[in-house]
Amino acid sequence: MNHHLHLGLGNFFRAHQAWYTGADPRWSITAFTGRSPDLADELTRRDCRYNLVVRGPSEDRTEPQTAITTALPGTDLTAWRSWMSRPSVAVLTLTVTEAAYADFVPARLVAGLAARRAAGAGSIAIIPCDNIPANGSTTAQAVAALADPALATWITDNVSFVSTMVDRITPRNPTPGVDVITEPFTEWILSGTFPAGRPTWEAAGARFVTDVRPHETRKLFLLNGAHTLLAYAGSALGHTTVASAVADPTCRTWLNEWWDEASRHVPLPAPELLTYRAALLTRFANPRIHHTLAQIATDGSQKLPIRVLPVLRAERSAGRMPTAALRIVSAWINHLRGAGAPLNDPAAAPYLQRAASSRDILTLLAPDLTHDEALLKALP
Ligand SMILES: NC(=O)c1ccc[n+]([C@@H]2O[C@H](COP(=O)([O-])OP(=O)(O)OC[C@H]3O[C@@H](n4cnc5c(N)ncnc54)[C@H](O)[C@@H]3O)[C@@H](O)[C@H]2O)c1
Numbered sequence: 001m002n003h004h005l006h007l008g009l010g011n012f013f014r015a016h017q018a019w020y021t022g023a024d025p026r027w028s029i030t031a032f033t034g035r036s037p038d039l040a041d042e043l044t045r046r047d048c049r050y051n052l053v054v055r056g057p058s059e060d061r062t063e064p065q066t067a068i069t070t071a072l073p074g075t076d077l078t079a080w081r082s083w084m085s086r087p088s089v090a091v092l093t094l095t096v097t098e099a100a101y102a103d104f105v106p107a108r109l110v111a112g113l114a115a116r117r118a119a120g121a122g123s124i125a126i127i128p129c130d131n132i133p134a135n136g137s138t139t140a141q142a143v144a145a146l147a148d149p150a151l152a153t154w155i156t157d158n159v160s161f162v163s164t165m166v167d168r169i170t171p172r173n174p175t176p177g178v179d180v181i182t183e184p185f186t187e188w189i190l191s192g193t194f195p196a197g198r199p200t201w202e203a204a205g206a207r208f209v210t211d212v213r214p215h216e217t218r219k220l221f222l223l224n225g226a227h228t229l230l231a232y233a234g235s236a237l238g239h240t241t242v243a244s245a246v247a248d249p250t251c252r253t254w255l256n257e258w259w260d261e262a263s264r265h266v267p268l269p270a271p272e273l274l275t276y277r278a279a280l281l282t283r284f285a286n287p288r289i290h291h292t293l294a295q296i297a298t299d300g301s302q303k304l305p306i307r308v309l310p311v312l313r314a315e316r317s318a319g320r321m322p323t324a325a326l327r328i329v330s331a332w333i334n335h336l337r338g339a340g341a342p343l344n345d346p347a348a349a350p351y352l353q354r355a356a357s358s359r360d361i362l363t364l365l366a367p368d369l370t371h372d373e374a375l376l377k378a379l380p
């Protein structure tokens, strides 16, 4: 049996990458949580069986999942090194949130890869599936910065870092339970090599391309950026879910303004972007998906620089005032000051200390823009 290893067992992994691997019965999955052992323990009690509840706008489709065969707590470093040392492990996927790439991911990968090298277990593909631009090369750089020179050379020769665009809206469960609720839409686009082989993910619709960047930009700006807009500006109007916010004409106007502005900086044909926008509106409006704005609002200080600031900078470079991007930044500043969804962002401490001053916030968020007085005037 070939093994797919995963770090960051959670709902999204079980609705997305695990579902794709489920299309190839020659592969099984061992999945580690990032931190808390709870989900690993619960799944182990159930032989790792769970249902994927594919929630359409009017009905559910229940799909029993069997690809995961072992679930382990992320705190078990011995098991982590041991699994990373198995030659049958050919691919490693990651879903650990954007925030974890600063420290947790490089440390855990270096520990695992050092064990793999010592065991002579051979090559592996590492496939980050978090919403980060160029997630493959970003991860490769973070790992190279931490590895000692001998390990770094071994990694260059044996490890491939694959960049991916992942998409399937999979909210936290509204009620306790091991099943995963997800939307019918799913997309996975990958770019890179798989030196030790991989499951036939294309059997479930995954696409392999030479350059993932246009697709990643489309998704990060148009989907994630729009989510971030609703999380701060929509929650300030009293909305608690994505579906409730998009039912509000004011939020829909803001969404369209953001999409108009952001689309100028997505290198894909305009008709393709319009089709994607229309599909997004339908997906966001699904009244049976309870996707809370509070969940999306977490870790804003890590997400804005990825989803919103590139559009803001590109508009300023083109000599325009980015009103839609500014609306998101302004709503986030108001969120830091107590408006809308509850604040849940451990990295926001420096912002909170200086929350009264938009100039100070901008200096922390985007030092290159501190002297843009016109921009500052537009902030709250
Ligand atoms: N949920 C979605 O709709 C969706 C869609 C596309 C991409 N993603 C990506 O997948 C990630 C995980 O989504 P999820 O819904 O499964 O979330 P989740 O909160 O269930 O987290 C998944 C895993 O990440 C671990 N984790 C969280 N923060 C960590 C940290 N700071 N350090 C180490 N481990 C940490 C958790 O322990 C858990 O094992 C998202 O952050 C996003 O980057 C999610």
Ligand SMILES: O=P(O)(O)OC[C@@H](O)[C@@H](O)[C@H](O)[C@H](O)CO
Residues within 6 Å of the ligand: 098, 131, 166, 167, 168, 169, 170, 223, 224, 227, 228, 295, 296
């Ligand atoms: O998961 P996060 O925290 O990176 O972002 C919240 C949402 O924007 C995100 O989960 C989307 O639902 C997802 O990226 C859709 O594929």
